Amino acid sequence: MVCTYLTNNFDNHISACYGGKKDWESAAKDAKECIKVNPSFIKGYYRLANAQSEQDEFDAGLATIKQGLAIEPDNAQLQKQMRQIKAKRSSMRRTENASAAPSSTAMPGGVYRNLDSSISKEVMDLQQQLQATAKEYRIVKANITKAQNGKRSADITKGELEKMPQGTDAKMYRGVGKMFVLTSRLDIMTHLDESIEKDGKEEKDLTAKLAYLEKRLKSQQQNIQELTKTATSE
Numbered sequence: 321m322v323c324t325y326l327t328n329n330f331d332n333h334i335s336a337c338y339g340g341k342k343d344w345e346s347a348a349k350d351a352k353e354c355i356k357v358n359p360s361f362i363k364g365y366y367r368l369a370n371a372q373s374e375q376d377e378f379d380a381g382l383a384t385i386k387q388g389l390a391i392e393p394d395n396a397q398l399q400k401q402m403r404q405i406k407a408k409r410s411s412m413r414r415t416e417n418a419s420a421a422p423s424s425t426a427m428p429g430g431v432y433r434n435l436d437s438s439i440s441k442e443v444m445d446l447q448q449q450l451q452a453t454a455k456e457y458r459i460v461k462a463n464i465t466k467a468q469n470g471k472r473s474a475d476i477t478k479g480e481l482e483k484m485p486q487g488t489d490a491k492m493y494r495g496v497g498k499m500f501v502l503t504s505r506l507d508i509m510t511h512l513d514e515s516i517e518k519d520g521k522e523e524k525d526l527t528a529k530l531a532y533l534e535k536r537l538k539s540q541q542q543n544i545q546e547l548t549k550t551a552t553s554e
Contacts, residue, residue, distance in 0.1 A: 347371040362388055362395060369401055378409035443547055450540040457533045464526045471519035478512045481505065 351368035354361055365388030372381035385402045389395060484490065493500040494508055503511075 344371040344374045348375070360391055362392055362398070365391075366397060366401060369398075369405065373405045373408060376412065378405055378412075381405050439547065443544060446540060446544045446547065450537065450544065453533060453536050453540060457530065457537060460526055460530050460533060464523055464530065467519045467523040467526060471516055471523065474512045474515040474519065478509065478516070481509060481512075 348368055348371035351364050351371060354364035355368065358364070365384055369381040369384040369388070372378075372384060382402060382405055385398050385405070388398045389402075392398070481492075492503055492505060492508055494503040494511060495501075
């Protein structure tokens with residue numbers, strides 16, 4: 321992520337830059353400092369809640385939004401963000417419940433306990449494999465979103481830089497780790513092109529892996545169902 325600001329505005333956008341780099345821990349820390357310095361700075365609450373949400377700290381994010389709404393009850397941006405975080409929290413809970421479902425529903429009515437010990441062990445092994453695959457699926461899906469966001473962010477930044485006239489005297493900074501380094505326009509554009517290409521390839525590779533994991537999930541679920549059905553019908 322590239323941060324391009326005039327020097328006197330630089331400090332007001334550090335949290336947003338960290339967010340653009342997906343360094344959510346640093347983004348949250350800086351947003352907290354902004355709120356501490358100026359408790360009425362609504363953008364600080366928005367950025368902090370966003371960073372907390374990206375780290376799956378949904379309850380903390382909702383609490384932050386409520387603090388912001390206590391200052392500006394009619395703030396549409398915070399109200400929209402609250403709905404989004406609640407929806408994201410609900411979606412994750414449904415996913416977690418779905419991944420855990422096979423272990424509790426594959427053997428209804430206590431039949432699981434009456435199975436032959438060898439079959440019982442095989443079912444347990446399959447359930448563990450299913451849960452591991454479901455976890456990997458969620459991680460890959462999150463990484464796809466991360467790659468998409470990174471590519472989109474770089475595209476937007478590149479577009480904004482291209483609008484600036486050549487030879488502009490605005491100081492340009494590029495994020496390097498947790499630092500922002502004064503950088504030439506050419507170096508920034510080169511870095512953006514490399515980031516766009518890298519994130520695009522990563523998204524493509526991860527999408528292919530996600531499709532494979534979807535097939536594996538269905539296969540594992542089917543194996544559990546067939547094994548338990550066969551065992552209980554004997």
